[in-house]
Amino acid sequence: MFLRPLDPAADGAALHRIFGDPDCCLWLPEPATPDIETTVAKLKEWYAGFKDTSWVVCETPDGPALGVIAFYNTGRDADIWEAACMVTPAARGRNYAARGLYAAIRYLFENTTARRVFADIDPDNHASIRTFEKLGFTREGVLRGEWQTHIGIRDSVIFGLLRTDSLTDIANPPELITA
Template sequence: MLTGALTLPTLETPRLRLRWMTEADIPALFELFSHPEVTRYWSWSAYTERAQAEKLLENIHKHFAERSLFQWGYARREDDRIIGTCTLAELSGQHRRASLGYALNHAHWGHGYGREAVARVVEFGFTSLELHRLEADVDPRNTGSIRVLEGLGFQHEGYQRQRYFLNGELQDAVLYGLLRPEWRPDSAAS
């Protein structure tokens, strides 16, 4: 997948640019992941130190080099400041599948930016990467995230009880999946 590429390709949407992130984006990454609402159902607790964002960027670059993780930052076209990230993880060329993750700076919630970015990455996964299956798991209380997935056609596939211990509590996970033949390309248009 993306053989030989040193960075992720830039993806465009009507309002956003999804792009490779560099050291210059560390303050924006820190701001994104230091808000407790953003990490309420996330796989780690809110950042408290800039060094955590530095480590995140280092891992994003390292795992892209291994082709196990594609994590774009996304910014509004007008200022190019990173407001969120969108991820294809657990990439498997053999099984043609990946898992999807996404987050948006809390200050920008409620304007559909998250959905717009995710839709573009779904499109990239099914077209450019020729994946067959995308999957995601989400806390049942994470209504905004569930709306994003269901709006893109993801199907409810299961429920795992107390799958995570995060933010001091056991959390359930709802499993979602979307297959290439079920995907409607028009859902990518925001």
């Protein structure tokens, strides 16, 4: 398994298996995209400015994207980053999200001044909650009525990991390609 930098144009068709799937997008603010072109445009919009902290999960360095691991700096504080991950339905059950996040978090803490990584998760997104708990993130609280989404007003469960916390070791982390 590898993490390589996300290229919206090159990876858009493969990632449309996530972002074009209504079930995969259930917990996102917006519904699934209708076509590959819209997926590519959204990927360019979402990941603009985060090229060094956005990767795709793949089996080989040049293989198709099976998922996305990304960190977004919130702009509020240069040392606080939000983590996000999604894996295509066909690739689920192989621990790609946890393995990818593990490698990416280590990279972030080793190569930046980041002091905190957090995840903002819908309380009904049990798979995502399990992934972050598996990595050693602490459940910090619930923000009630936090998001207006395509399925209505939703709460957020916040999970956090500080640089000084213990990141739980994950077997077989991917090789992270940075260039």
